[in-house]
Amino acid sequence: MSTATALPVLAALAADDNPAADFSDTPMWLTVVKALLIFVYLLISTLLVIWFERRVIGRMQQRPGPNRNGPFGLLQTLADGMKSMLKEDVRPKAADAFVFTLAPLITATMCFISFSIIPMAGEVSMFGHTTPFQLTDTPVAVLLVLAVAGVGIYGVVLGGWASGSTYPLMGGLRSSAQMISYEIAMGLSLVAVFLFAGSMSTSQIVTAQSDLWFIIPGIFSFVVYVVTMVGETNRLPFDLAEGEGELTGGFHTEYGSMRFAMFFLGEYINMFTVAALATTMFLGGYQAPPGIAAINDGMFNEGWWGILWFTVKLWMFMFVFVWLRGSLPRVRYDQFMRFGWKFLIPATLGWVVLVAVFRAGQQGWLGGSVDVAGRGFPVTSLILVGVIAVLALVLGWMWDARAERRELAAHPEVPEEVDPYAGGHPVPPLPGQRLREPSAAPALTSDADDKEAARG
Numbered sequence: 001m002s003t004a005t006a007l008p009v010l011a012a013l014a015a016d017d018n019p020a021a022d023f024s025d026t027p028m029w030l031t032v033v034k035a036l037l038i039f040v041y042l043l044i045s046t047l048l049v050i051w052f053e054r055r056v057i058g059r060m061q062q063r064p065g066p067n068r069n070g071p072f073g074l075l076q077t078l079a080d081g082m083k084s085m086l087k088e089d090v091r092p093k094a095a096d097a098f099v100f101t102l103a104p105l106i107t108a109t110m111c112f113i114s115f116s117i118i119p120m121a122g123e124v125s126m127f128g129h130t131t132p133f134q135l136t137d138t139p140v141a142v143l144l145v146l147a148v149a150g151v152g153i154y155g156v157v158l159g160g161w162a163s164g165s166t167y168p169l170m171g172g173l174r175s176s177a178q179m180i181s182y183e184i185a186m187g188l189s190l191v192a193v194f195l196f197a198g199s200m201s202t203s204q205i206v207t208a209q210s211d212l213w214f215i216i217p218g219i220f221s222f223v224v225y226v227v228t229m230v231g232e233t234n235r236l237p238f239d240l241a242e243g244e245g246e247l248t249g250g251f252h253t254e255y256g257s258m259r260f261a262m263f264f265l266g267e268y269i270n271m272f273t274v275a276a277l278a279t280t281m282f283l284g285g286y287q288a289p290p291g292i293a294a295i296n297d298g299m300f301n302e303g304w305w306g307i308l309w310f311t312v313k314l315w316m317f318m319f320v321f322v323w324l325r326g327s328l329p330r331v332r333y334d335q336f337m338r339f340g341w342k343f344l345i346p347a348t349l350g351w352v353v354l355v356a357v358f359r360a361g362q363q364g365w366l367g368g369s370v371d372v373a374g375r376g377f378p379v380t381s382l383i384l385v386g387v388i389a390v391l392a393l394v395l396g397w398m399w400d401a402r403a404e405r406r407e408l409a410a411h412p413e414v415p416e417e418v419d420p421y422a423g424g425h426p427v428p429p430l431p432g433q434r435l436r437e438p439s440a441a442p443a444l445t446s447d448a449d450d451k452e453a454a455r456g
Contacts, residue, residue, distance in 0.1 A: 019137035021203035026131040084261040094164030104262035107155030111269035117141040121306030160251035171250030186228040188348040189221040206285035215282040229274035237328040275317035
């Protein structure tokens with residue numbers, strides 16, 4: 001292909017990969033207004049989710065939870081925030097003063113940046129302008145979220161190092177290793193979505209799910225992402241960086257007052273960030289559920305309605321976070337890391353290869369198609385389905401055989417007859433056994449009788 005022919009093709013591909021969101025009617029001052037609205041939205045959501053978590057776990061543990069400050073205790077989180085602001089600011093003598101303050105600032109600011117590329121609604125009318133309710137978008141917007149998450153790790157490891165104490169340093173190292181390893185599996189789980197959507201732009205991904213949400217074809221990626229997002233946010237059962245039993249609190253042991261509140265805020269905002277990314281990548285983003293979306297030519301799927309559906313999906317993940325914290329115990333650190341490196345990453349790599357071959361077959365790159373019941377199916381897809389079915393059968397057979405061996409080892413078969421002198425000394429039979437005649441029974445004589453016989 002000549003250069004003159006290749007340039008128009010590359011230009012067409014670049015145009016197809018452009019974000020679907022149109023910011024042409026969005027002046028700079030309106031972008032600032034949207035940024036303030038998103039900031040307030042996240043702060044109010046954080047205040048509510050802390051109250052929600054305490055109330056739900058209280059009900060799970062048969063206690064009331066906060067119910068004094070404000071109606072239903074809704075102002076309890078605000079009171080706790082004011083208490084943190086008024087507490088004495090204490091810093092350890094051996095701490096690095098600058099880095100000790102910089103670490104919580106990094107954690108508290110990086111989580112807000114990730115929300116800038118999340119589409120919270122479609123095009124809305126604001127102050128006479130038609131603009132998407134999204135701060136910005138790029139052809140590689142999802143990579144921005146992963147990059148910002150990588151920078152956020154610095155806040156954790158620097159906070160543990162700058163404290164000048166042993167346990168915070170161990171907590172910072174454990175947390176950084178955990179977050180880095182699970183970011184690999186998280187990024188790989190999103191590659192399948194890129195292949196389905198044909199873009200890394202968040203607005204393009206949401207638009208591509210107008211007919212079918214990606215949770216259905218990418219269910220394995222969704223499960224992997226849910227596991228990794230819990231590990232990424234250091235939440236139970238994966239809050240190994242804060243293990244009270246061995247680290248007395250982890251990387252923020254020496255923090256108090258507003259510095260600790262920034263770490264606390266960053267953890268909860270990060271929960272909303274990973275939940276918003278899951279909503280965007282797998283649950284259709286701000287789009288209404290299929291049944292509601294079909295009402296009156298999609299009247300509930302336009303304008304400001306998107307914020308409602310987006311918020312509902314977001315809080316579904318929040319409930320999962322709270323439910324896991326109130327239900328599961330903390331896992332061991334070595335088990336968690338082994339699960340990430342030895343299972344999640346290899347399994348996700350294999351899944352990405354399967355999705356890539358499947359998508360190539362749909363595009364007609366690896367062969368033709370076969371008509372079945374009036375519908376055309378790519379040959380590659382049928383071969384993949386057959387290979388996956390055979391692998392599932394083989395793995396199921398291996399799993400059953402292994403389980404059977406473990407069961408036999410745990411409960412060995414008891415023989416019906418037993419020789420009472422098989423071990424050299426008499427052994428009584430177990431219930432249900434019967435004794436057989438011993439082959440060589442020892443003489444039942446004492447040492448005293450043997451000595452008398454020897455003396456004659």
